[in-house]
Amino acid sequence: MGEERRKVLFISAPVGAGHVRAAQAVGAALRRLAPGVATEFANVFDFFSPRLGKAILAGYLKVLDVFPQAYGAAYGWGNSSRLALAGRAAVSGFLAGRMERYIAVSRPDVVVVSHATPAGLVAHLAARGRLAAPTVAVVTDFVVHRLWVYPELGMYCVAHEGLRDYLAAAGVPRERSAVTGIPVDGRFAAPLGKREARAALGLREDAPVVLIMGGGAGVLPMAEIVAGLEALARPLQLVAVAGRNEALRRRLTAEAGRLKFCTLEALGFVDNVDVLMAAADLLVSKPGGLTAAEALARGLPLLIFRPIPGQEDANTAFLTAHGAAVRVESAGELAALAGGMLAERAAGLEALSSAALDLGRPGAAEAVGRLILDRLVK
Incomplete structure (x- = not known):
């Protein structure tokens, strides 16, 4: 042709x-x-x-x-x-x-x-x-x-x-x-196990991983979310992707040294979201269409933090109606829900993951x- x-x-x-x-x-x-x-x-x-x-x-x-x-x-x-x-x-x-x-x-x-x-x-x-x-x-x-x-x-x-x-x-x-x-991205269609992904990123096997993403502009109150998860007083591995928001990345990097229970790695713009999502147990993010579609392709449960009125609200309604995400409005609510889900791989987390895989189109x-x-x- x-x-x-x-x-x-x-x-x-x-x-x-x-x-x-x-x-x-x-x-x-x-x-x-x-x-x-x-x-x-x-x-x-x-x-x-x-x-x-x-x-x-x-x-x-x-x-x-x-x-x-x-x-x-x-x-x-x-x-x-x-x-x-x-x-x-x-x-x-x-x-x-x-x-x-x-x-x-x-x-x-x-x-x-x-x-x-x-x-x-x-x-x-x-x-x-x-x-x-x-x-x-x-x-x-x-x-x-x-x-x-x-x-x-x-x-x-x-x-x-x-x-x-x-x-x-x-x-x-x-x-x-x-x-x-x-x-x-086509890399989301390639199977990648959690153990392999964590090894590639230098993350441990013995503590849950929470991935926090705020889109390319880093428009998410990540410091507030990190503080809420730290208040759970349990070992968590936090990976925060600040995108092109360099000021936020620097603030999070400084905050990492003050955490007692959690570890925190603050990243800027990345090109390995497929690996990060394969390594994570839970994603905290805004419900942008691409981010949500990537999470679905990896079967990654999503906690949607304060969606903006408009298409974020509509995306949230679709994802929650199909059981692939949960909406939260505060850092305290988010931390309590995440803590319960991550406790010994609670059944609720598995149900979210299964629903995400059903919706995903890698x-x-x-x-x-x-x-x-x-x-x-x-």
């Missing part, structure tokens, strides 16, 4: 690390499935002025940190307001010209989007006959926001069947959506990759 001459363009947004990681996972899967296919990655902020892009990202992170209720209100408004739909159309029209020029130079055979904003730009071009390449949308949460819905897009890849129902009700024919799961990236390859030969 002349794969060596084919190119797939991925367009995402660095608003949280998950959208970009999903695109990278699918790109890697494509290269495994069809080594002759070229992949290219673009950031939707490439179509903004650099100053505006930085300001938008900084403002988004600040709102999440200081006033998450405002984000939740905006999320709900976008799901119900006609004015929101008009606003997205205006934004798409304003930015689509820059994207069109980029695509004209890139000349992709398929365009894949993993965030709602580039999805809108691509749909704007497709609706006006200014984009000939087939399009694929990869939704990276367990919910579809209305601002993700564009009947002009060729195919949607979603986490579960309920999202296909939602898209069909919103005007996307069922034959143009597929349940693939949320794409995770081969999601390959499933999306095959759908993209189908479009390359049509």
